[in-house]
Amino acid sequence: MGRKKLEKVEEGKKKDGRRDTGVQAKKGWLYILLPQRKVEEGQKISSKRWVATGLADTNQNLKTAKDMRKSLMSSKNKGLTDDPNVMLVMYVDLYLARKKRTVADTTYAGYLYRSVKIKEFFRKLKLKEITQADIEQFLDYLFSADNCQMRTVKDIKVLFNGIMEQAVKDGLIADNPVKDAMINKSLAQRNAKVKDDDDFFSYREAQLFLKKVESHKLYELFFVTLFFGLRREEVLGLRWSSIDIKAKTLRVNHTVTVGTRVNRLNSTKTETSTRTYPLTDDQVKMFEHLRAEEIKNRELFGEAYKDNDYIFKNEDGSLHYPDYPSKQLKKVIKKTPDLPQHIKFHGLRTSCVSILVHEGFDVKGIQKWVGHKDINTTLKIYAKVKEKEAKEEILHGMTSIISPKSYD
Numbered sequence: 001m002g003r004k005k006l007e008k009v010e011e012g013k014k015k016d017g018r019r020d021t022g023v024q025a026k027k028g029w030l031y032i033l034l035p036q037r038k039v040e041e042g043q044k045i046s047s048k049r050w051v052a053t054g055l056a057d058t059n060q061n062l063k064t065a066k067d068m069r070k071s072l073m074s075s076k077n078k079g080l081t082d083d084p085n086v087m088l089v090m091y092v093d094l095y096l097a098r099k100k101r102t103v104a105d106t107t108y109a110g111y112l113y114r115s116v117k118i119k120e121f122f123r124k125l126k127l128k129e130i131t132q133a134d135i136e137q138f139l140d141y142l143f144s145a146d147n148c149q150m151r152t153v154k155d156i157k158v159l160f161n162g163i164m165e166q167a168v169k170d171g172l173i174a175d176n177p178v179k180d181a182m183i184n185k186s187l188a189q190r191n192a193k194v195k196d197d198d199d200f201f202s203y204r205e206a207q208l209f210l211k212k213v214e215s216h217k218l219y220e221l222f223f224v225t226l227f228f229g230l231r232r233e234e235v236l237g238l239r240w241s242s243i244d245i246k247a248k249t250l251r252v253n254h255t256v257t258v259g260t261r262v263n264r265l266n267s268t269k270t271e272t273s274t275r276t277y278p279l280t281d282d283q284v285k286m287f288e289h290l291r292a293e294e295i296k297n298r299e300l301f302g303e304a305y306k307d308n309d310y311i312f313k314n315e316d317g318s319l320h321y322p323d324y325p326s327k328q329l330k331k332v333i334k335k336t337p338d339l340p341q342h343i344k345f346h347g348l349r350t351s352c353v354s355i356l357v358h359e360g361f362d363v364k365g366i367q368k369w370v371g372h373k374d375i376n377t378t379l380k381i382y383a384k385v386k387e388k389e390a391k392e393e394i395l396h397g398m399t400s401i402i403s404p405k406s407y408d
Helices: 003-010 059-075 088-099 105-121 132-144 150-169 185-191 203-212 219-228 232-236 281-304 324-334 346-358 363-370 375-401
Strands: 017-020 023-026 029-040 043-056 249-252 255-258 262-265 275-278
Touching: 017 059, 023 059, 029 059, 043 059, 088 105, 088 150, 105 132, 105 150, 105 255, 132 150, 132 185, 203 219, 203 346, 219 232, 219 281, 219 324, 219 346, 232 255, 232 324, 346 363, 346 375, 363 375
Parallel strands: none
Antiparallel strands: 017 023, 023 029, 029 043, 249 275, 255 262
């Protein structure tokens, strides 16, 4: 007869019932009781979940059962709070504190921005008081009062939905009021900004832009971004270790991003974003020039020089804040009326695609060059470039046939 069987027989005369805190005996076996909360018909109900230990009801096994319960309680998801009267603003902060552990800093920064909208609108309400009608009123408010675009409103709703789903799991509310809340599409359309076609350079505009910035201190940064179609975090993340002068290659494998802080990561946005480019002799000379300038600056600033491996930085070696090249580009654009005035820094990356499309490269090749994970992203830009070029061709064609009279 096995040991457990003997133990059960020896202790078989014990009555069922409590053996210790959270440990119960039933029919000669020990069970662990774990607290749990659930919602039934709109009412919160506290109950206990029985967990079989497989241990016979003996004094020797009681300690083992207690240790098992302690381990389960420490690993059990206890929820964000069990306060049924918690204010929404407090619950949002608890939710974000947990999210911070599981998402990238840039993602977390986005959550923080969206959460401010939620907390400002519902600052006086308890979590349990919020209804679907309140949610829809809030979504309308984002359009009408805050002038948010559809994408922003959808992102805020997704975050809010996650918060309320967690509240359901915690047993604080019976149903998620965000889940079935509807976005008012007519409000969204009325509030939508007209998208400007000129969010990238045509090949002619790209040539003009580079001519205008030849003497600019960020010329090489602008050139590399435009030529290779880099993201801002990629061009700022280029290091001397990324350049192989002998092999004439440039490798993109490090990024600089900004969230709640500046992050310097040995990774790219996606797996396909890590890529290697060939360099021309002229481009090698450009990087050799930048290296020589860095050596001069290191000697000039002496001990005050901030030594690091990054290529694009200030004269004293300190690193550019991620927004710096964006602000410099904006100034250049503003001083050049012949260029599209609404281009942002990411527009240089799109402009690279524009040039490649104009030169007749196939979509798959363009996708690999700029590191798009999804070919649909490339196709969307491709279509937009073709549409813009078609309009320009029609303009020139029509002008050669029909022109207004002279007003000189």
